[in-house]
Amino acid sequence: MTEDEQNARHTEKMKKKKAAREKILATKTIEKGLIIVHTGKGKGKSTAAFGMAFRSIGHGHKVAVIQFVKGGWESGEKKLLERFPDLVTIKAMGEGFTWETQNRQKDTENAHKAWAAAKEAILDPDIRFVLLDELNIVLRYDYLPIEEVTRFLKEEKPEDTHVVITGRNAKDELIEIADLVTEMTLIKHPFRSGIKAQEGIEY
Structure with a gap:
């Protein structure tokens, strides 16, 4: 030929x-607001979700970010989002990962406070996109009842509001009600080769 x-x-x-x-x-x-879940052992769950947040900001939509675990981290995402105070609400409400805090009662209290802030953001008619970063972690450890979370998302989330949930080990009940679920698969990670978390890559 x-x-x-x-x-x-x-x-x-x-x-x-x-x-x-x-x-x-x-x-x-x-056309509807989606429930999106990023889960799996691979890196990139929160990174992809923040990418969606930045995309929404680019279209002029108001965004809220509730961080359930990573409150102790000064991340690049947080620094960038804070440059758009008219479009972004960001609340870092955790005190670090559960193995760092080692205080189940305090972690549970923080999770409930973060969930209250999450519901307030989701119900705000001016906010189009809500990122619940690492919510899957607190659900995994039963700091919040999964039934309450899924019921609220199914019955009270406004029709045109997008909600993105990140973290490993997403519960089956959450996956069932989600519109989009992505599982990040770990193939290689530099941490296993002795390379520490890199500024601009991990945070």
Whole structure:
């Protein structure tokens, strides 16, 4: 087959693909606020969620970030989000990971305070996007009842509000009600080679 024949064949193939794609897209007519879960052992769960937050800010939407665990970290995301005070509310309400605090009662109290702030943000009609960073961690340790969280998201979340939830070990009940679930798979991580957390990469 000549180069011209290959190009012509490719063009025809892409025309058919485009037509098929447009036919599929024409059936997608529902517009709604999504419940999104980022879970798994791989790196990038919060990073991807913050990327969505930055995308929302780029469109002029108001954003709220509630951090359930990482309150002790001064992250690059937090520094950047604080540059948009008219569009962003960020509350770091944890005191570090559970193995750092070693205080179940305090962790539970902080989780309940963060959940109260999360509900307030989700119900705020001016906020379009809410990131519940590491909520899966507090649910895993039963600091919050999963039934309360799923009921609220199903019954009280405004129709046009997006809620993104991050953290390992997402509970089955949460996965069931979510519209989009992504599992980050760990293949390699520099930590296993003795490389410490890098500024601008991990935080």
